[in-house]
Amino acid sequence: MVTEPGWAARALLIANPRAGARDRRLIDQVVAHCEGLVPHLDVVHTEYQGHAEECAAGAFAAHHDVVIVLGGDGTTREVASGLARTGLGQPAGKRPAMINIPLGTGNSFYQEIWADAPWREVLDQALSGEHPHLRRVDMAHIREIDVLALLGAGSGLVADVLEVANRMVDVRGRDRYQQAVAQVMSAYAPYEGRVSVDGEVVHEGPVVLVNIGGGRYRAGRFKLLPHSVIDDGLLDVCVVGGQMGVRELAGLTRDGSHIGRPGVVYERGSRFVVERTDGGRLSFEHDGELRTCDVSRYTIDVLPAVLPVLAPPTPPGPGPAHASGAARLAEGVA
Incomplete structure (x- = not known):
């Protein structure tokens, strides 16, 4: 009505x-x-x-x-x-x-x-x-390509899956991504990389996946950044090192239970640098859009509160991971 x-x-x-x-x-x-x-x-x-x-x-x-x-x-x-x-x-x-x-x-x-x-x-x-009722949402600025990302950006597994999916012209919708995930996981090899947050190196070595952003979900079903809040003035990053197998990761990211596992780094900050250190091209995507630039390093900065978004008075979902930035700070989560 x-x-x-x-x-x-x-x-x-x-x-x-x-x-x-x-x-x-x-x-x-x-x-x-x-x-x-x-x-x-x-x-x-x-x-x-x-x-x-x-x-x-x-x-x-x-x-x-x-x-x-x-x-x-x-x-x-x-x-x-x-x-x-x-x-x-x-x-x-x-x-x-x-x-x-x-x-x-x-x-x-x-x-x-x-x-x-x-x-x-x-x-x-x-x-x-x-x-x-408005939420003033943060976005991410990817400096090397001067692009604003809304949900997230990253390298490794997600970008490689997109690259395979883009070649599947006869398959549509989520079936295409499911088939691409299965194909990539069957022979996936981590790359050698380094990730820095606000000038501090938080991971160096084999990388399966890096995801940086303000949104909890990617592809509508994977909770890669379960503690992220879209309007707290910061971005979250999850780095999955070579210790975790990609098949195990796919299941754990459904509910965010990959956080805290061996080889998984989860941090929060304002500026992030993602690098590939073995001389190869860094596979990279933002908001599901593949970037094929022949570069080995990307810099991502937060742009706080740049997007007014109509929203319900209370963010959906229980628990501190879904609270506002101010509430998370008060609870000691941030």
Whole structure:
């Protein structure tokens, strides 16, 4: 049931018709629902990579109160990057807020904010009423390629799986990634690397996986950074060394139980350097997008509170790992 229009007078809806679900009927349903909540709704269907970022970057000048993303994590990252870059230097209260509705394969950011809440209820809650509830989300800046990451970035196993998955043109959705994981795990070899956090080396030697970010989930199902909070002003890093087998790791990351195991380093900080030390190319990805640059080192910096995101008043999920940054500090978790 559509509620009465609320605080948002003007909204931009950016839909990716090529996202994982590929169901145009859902796009039509979301548009119709939003029209009952927002007096003025502009709708754009993305046509090429980077289009969503361009559209989001223009939302401030067009006086949109909110940008609604209908797509997967890749489209959501593009919109987040466009909003964050444009919003730098602007008053916090004047920036358009973002909300994403899942239409992709992983939908990790939606899960991060809204858990498994139905999208209609999410839109009603976020867009109705007199005042929105916002979380000012941190993002990561990858210096060497000047890219903003929303969920996370890393090297090793995840990037190698993406490289294999991208070659599987006849398989779609999560089946493609499952097959790629099976193929990579059958003959995976760690690389020699080094990871530093705020100038201190936290790992040097064989590396199976490095993941850096503010989101708990990757690919919608793997809890690689279970203690991470998206708005605490810091990023978390998990480094899995060569002591752990990749088959064991795949099972443990389903619920975050890889943390504390031998060979696993978990830290928090503001600046991270990931290097490959054996002279080879460092496989690297961010938000599920593979980077094939011929480099052996990446530097990742946190950009605190750069993205206003519509959210429920209480973050989903129990326990200190899901509390706000201030609450975690008070509990001694941070």
